[in-house]
Amino acid sequence: MNERRFTIVESDSTHGSEMPQVPQDATEVLDAYSEAVMQVAERVGPAVVQVGVVHEGRARTERGIVPFKEQGVGSGVIIAPDGYVVTNSHVVHKATQITVTLADGREMVAALVGEDPITDTAVLRISPDLDEKLPVAELGDSDRLRVGQLVIAIGNPHGFQSTVTAGVVSALGRNLRGYGGRLIEGIIQTDAALNPGNSGGPLVDSRGRVVGINTAVIQHAQGLCFAVPINTVKWVVGMLMRDGQVTRAYLGIAGQDRPLHARIRYQFRLVNPSAVEIVEVQSGGPAARAGLRVGDLISAIDSQPVRTIDDLHRYLARLQPGQVARLEVLRRDGGTLQRQEIDVVTDRQAA
Incomplete structure (x- = not known):
């Protein structure tokens, strides 16, 4: 068998070149990135809490129906002192039981003020x-x-308290089917790593302002994480x-934001x-009864311009169920885009 010989030559002043040095400007960029993340963690971290829950129920087993308790954990953020x-x-x-653990380790019993599954x-x-006065997080503008x-x-x-991860905004205006089966609209997509237990915690910009509330990850995928925009959260929280x-x-x-060509x-x-x-029309719902179609573009409601899903939500939140909303719609009919006004008798949003 032929034997191969290799000679390893160490690099010195006479053989090869010196190890490449990281440019100073690149080091400064890395330091600035690290500094931004550290400052956010120090500023917002004290306002982030762990939410512990207990669910009680009854389950059918070989011994018959027996009671059980199931524990869970999530995250939250303090918004008022x-x-x-x-x-x-x-x-x-x-x-049946909710507890909140503060960043300093104190545990408190929590009461549910209200929830909005939608x-x-x-x-x-x-x-x-x-x-x-409890530490609070500043709410930004999503x-x-x-x-x-x-x-x-x-x-x-997974219960590892005060974990910090960083990433970028991957996309805006996503639609995500929530735990109740309904579409949550206008979602922020990010590659900042989220795992079970992150749900309810804040997504924060580089200035320490909360821009979203983390809500979901896609299992068995990497870098596909989602947050509810804070502007949506703010008007829901107020109510x-x-x-x-x-x-x-x-x-x-169900709808999604759509840029309009000049x-x-x-x-x-x-x-x-x-x-x-419009990407979905609920069968038998107000829009279906009024004749709205998938693909219609809603540009105004009661003469108020509609740019985003949040615009539509905020306006509808001011109406009482049963009131008539006049929608200005752009519809492609026979290859031609036409503007129409369609009156919709609103209904009560089911819980």
Whole structure:
């Protein structure tokens, strides 16, 4: 058998070149990235909590029907110094016991103020010591997010408290089918690593402002994580804190944000750069009864421009079920795009 010989030559001043050095400007970029993440963790971390839940029920076994208790864990974020906490609806739904563990290790019993499964949002209330002001997180503006923007997730994956991960905004305006089977619209997609237990924790921008509430991951996939936009959460939370529930007039559609070509905007004299495209019409619902179709573009409601799903939600939240909403719709009919006005008698959004 032929024998092969190899000679290993060590690099020195006379053989080869020196080890490549990282350029100083690249080091400064890495340091700036690390500094941004560290500052966010230090600023927002104290306001992030662990949410523990107990579900009680009865199960059929070989010994008959027996009671059981099941424990779960999620995350949350304090939004008011007197003890209001935002988390996901699916974390606390039908829980018989809810506890909140603060970043300093203190555990408190929490009361459910209200929940909205449609946006997977819930509000809890804890009672701090008299005159104590709890640390709070600043709420940002999710409408200002851009794809590629740095975001940081803080939560309690698998019970590991105060875990920080970082990534970017991968996409905006996604639709995600929630735990109740309904579509949650306008979702933020990110590759910041999320795991079970992160649900309900904050997604934060590089300035430490909460831009979303983490809600879901796609199992067996990498880098596909989702958060509810904070602008959606804010108006839901306001109603939950005031009324304990969200009462909506609804249309019976699912939609997504759709940019409008400049030619279309000029043709129909539209001021909004985008509209809401209908991607699903609920059978027998208000929209179906009014004749709305998949593919229709909603550009206005009661003469108010509609740019995004959030615009539509916010307007419908001000209507009472049964009120008539006049929609301005762009519809392609016979190859020609036409503008129509369609009156829809709204209905009550089922819980």
